[in-house]
Each structure stands twice: as structure tokens, then as C-alpha cells.
Amino acid sequence: MADRERLVNIALALIVPACAVAAHGMGEPFYVTLATRIAILALAAVGLNLALGLGGLVSFGHAAFFGIGGYAAGIFATHAFNQTPLLTAPVMILATNQMPVIWLVSAVVAGLAALLIGLISLRTSGVYFIMITLAFAQMIYYFAISWPAYGGEDGLSITMRNGFPGVNTLNPLSFFLIAYGLLLLALFAFSRLRDSRFGAALQATRQNEVRVASIGIRPLRIRLVAFILSGMITAIAGALFADLNRFVGPSMLSWSMSGELIVLIILGGTGRLFGPVAGAILFVLFEFALGGLTEHWQLFLGLILLAVVLFGRGGLIGLLAGKVRHG
């Protein structure tokens, strides 16, 4: 089974860039953008999968981290374009339009937010955890709406997509490759972390918290670190998402965004390495194919989600590669 999952993973890893390159060759930038959207949503979901899949933490507030990344990209891009400093007092901080710096800032800010949110919300579990993470995300959502300096309700347009050293990010295929490269990196890190000591403790905490405590490991610390890492990855995806759309608005922070990320993971396969990739492919294709037919495409998505939850707990990966086995 493990071998079969590996084959499925390799197929999924190849199919997205193959489509992007083919579309680029045929002069169809729209489909390259679609593939980029898949890569970025998958990256955001890899982050959530760390908390939700491995740790069993159903965070209904990951849009907060996604949006923090998005606003970081938007704010930096605006200041860099207008050539105004980010901050004048107490120290002068100049803006940059270089993506690696923006990703770092996104990850650090989201990591701090995850630390604060996690310290409070991880003391609860089940429905309470879901509700508290949602509440925090809604607070940040309304903060963004009421912050006129950066667009408020209207959001913030990114006139010039942020840059990357030595790459023309305005070329759709180049930008896709940046996003896809980050996705592969995140997947690699996820697989190492899952099989590491920390991963063992995290997965054990999901299965039996009391057992973990009674052998001398503090479940709260394990979960908190997982939640922070999870938020950081999702934030980097958010920065890319803003650059892709050349726009960031409160909608990136909305509860429906959090819900979409959860749906993505369930569709693909909760806790599975390539679950987020499979889920993102399905989600974006549904959005594109069904969205072209009817504006009520989410009704059909809901029905499919219902079928997955009722009949195929392992999502698409579970369907293709069978049940997960721990060594």
C-alpha cells in the first residue's frame, strides 16, 4: 500500500507542472494561472494538514494566517511601488518587493499570531477549539475591514507583482514554478516532520492525549508548535495568493476561506502527504468546470463532500492508494 501511495503521489506531483508547461507552450496563460492557483491552495492546505491531519486540530481560523501573508505581500508591494517607507517612527523601515523577504515576514508575523491564538485556543478541544479559532480569525477579518490605510473593505490592489531574484515574476510560467517549488519544499518538510520524533508525538497526541501525558510528554507544547508551523506555511501561501491575484482583500481572511481549506483537505485525504495536492486539484477543477455551468457550483461541491465524508473517509488519496498504515 505504501508503494501504491508513492506512485499516486508521483503522478500527482507530475501532473500539475505538466499541465502548466503544456498550457504555456500552447499560449494559454489562463490555464497556467489555474495550475498556479492549485499549487498555492495546496501549499496553504499543506500547512493546515500539519495541524488538522497530523495533530487532529480542526482549525476553522486558518484564513487568518492566509490573510496575514496576503496583506504582507500587498502592503510591501504598495510601499515599494510608491517608494514610501513601511515605518518612519521609531525606526525607519523601507519596503522591499522581493518575495523571499515578504515570505519571511509573512511567516514570522503569522507564527506570532499562531502563538497567541494557539496559547488560548489549544486549551480547549472539539467544537470549542473550532469556535475559538473561528472567533480569532473573525477579529482579524474585521480589523482588516476597518483599517482604511490599506484599503479597508475594498482591499488593496497590487500594481506590480512582487519580484524574485533573477526571475521575471510577471511571466505566468515563472511565477507558477516559484509557487510549485515552494509546494514541493513544503511537502518534503511535511514528510520529514511526519516521520520524526515530533511527528510521532503529534500523531500520538491526536490519538490519545492522556497516554501521551502519562509518558511525560506535554500535549499542549506539541500542539502549540504544530499550530505555529502550520500557520507559518499557510501564511507563505497567502503571500503568493495575493501576488497571483494582484489583489488582497478581507475575503482572504473570511471564514469561508478557512472552510475551503478544510474542504480541500477532506476531499484529498486528511493527514495524507499529497492529500492537499489532490484536494486542490479537485477543488479548482470543480470551481472551474462547475462554476462555468452554474453559479451554484458549491451546491455540487457540497454533495461531493458529503459523499466523501460518508463513504470514503480517506478522500481521493484513500480511494487511489488505500488505507494509511503506520510502520
Next chain:
Amino acid sequence: MAEPVLSIRNLCKSFGALKATDDVSLDLHPGEIHALIGPNGAGKSTLIHQIAGTLKHNSGSIHFMGRDVSALGVSHRAQLGLGRTFQISSLTPEFSALRNVMLAVQANQGSSFRFWKPVMTDASLKDTARDMLGRVGLLDRADIPSAELSHGERRQLEIAIALALGPKAFLLDEPMAGMGPEGSKRLTAFLDTLRHEAPILLIEHDMDAVFALADRISVLVYGRIIATGTVDDIRRNPLVREAYLGESV
């Protein structure tokens, strides 16, 4: 006599009007097996929960390794060396028997914040865990997910996990429960040797095992310890005969 490893003084715990633990004092000395017996509902499990830290007591004190652990949480007490097994097996069901024990070895090494090296290539974890499984006779079932183990095998796995913690005291909550006569006999022989590694506070219903193993026995009835003494003391004690052992002894 040497300092007791575990020393409980005047412990009280109430749930509303019910006194689940009523002024309990109890010592566990190095090298001994101290059995705690009592009829159903006497408060044995409640007492275990307070020692392990899953329940907070209302008053009294618990000293472990000469330190007051009253304010410490479950994981902290485990780190100090309290090796507990559960009355109802409590394992990580998706993990194999081996990985269940490896997690305990990892906890004992105090290093769960390593993010990169795969555990399955970590000989220091794997070899120690296999040793522990071998000691309880479960090595041939190492790769089976613990959810698929038989009831008796899960009991053995519980002990292997406690062993892997290298504890200063064992807290065994009905380790024989549901094991069958053969299994109980083997486990009794095993626990007899285990006392030299660390003293054991043994909660057990199997009287043959208790009388064979215990250096001292405490009898808990309605939250109170009505008698503490050697096996012979307890057999002869009229209060105990009346309250608990009935006419069967």
C-alpha cells in the same frame, strides 16, 4: 527504613457529598510491592488518578521522590519517574506495538522536539523498544497496530510502555484484568522480578496474585484505608474479613 519513594498523607477528595478519598495515608518503599485492594467503588481508581495527576485532590499531600508533586501535572509527574498503566488499556491505536513503546523511549530520552530525522531509522529508539517488548513476551507482535492486538496483549504492551519509561515507581492499575489464568500466572512471575527495578503500587482484583506478590497490602473501603499490613495481617484482620474478604478466606 529508607525514605519512601511515594508518600501520601491525609489525602481527601470529594465529589459533592461523596467522599471518594477519605483521609488516605500510604507509603511505597524501595523494593516493595504494595497492593491496594478493595471492593468495587471503594475509590481505588480515584486514588490512582490523584497520584498520577489526572485528578486534583482537595487536601493532603503527595510526595514522590522526596518532592511535593501536588501542584504538578500528569506529564511532569511522569517525567519525575511515575510509570503508570491504565485499568482500561490506553494506547495509540493506529501505531504498531513497537511504535507505542518507541514513543515512551523517546519521552524518556526527553527529546520530542526533533523535526527532521525519521524515527524508524533511529536505532537508539528502536532497539530499546524491542528489548522492552521482548521482556513482556510481545516481540513477535511488534508490527501489529495496537488496535488489532488481543486484550491480553494490550495489557502486556501497557507494561512494556511503563518499562520503557525507566520509572522510579510503577503504578499498575489492575494489570491482570481479563488476562486469563495462564496470562495472570506469567505476569505474576514477571512482576515478582520487576520489584527490584522499582517499587510497585499494585491495584488488583486477582487475590491469588495479590497474596503471592504483595509485601504489604492496604484495604480501601468507601474511600478509607481500613487496614494496612502484611499478607498474614490482612488475612487475619477481622475488619477486613467482614468488609471485604467475606467468608472466602
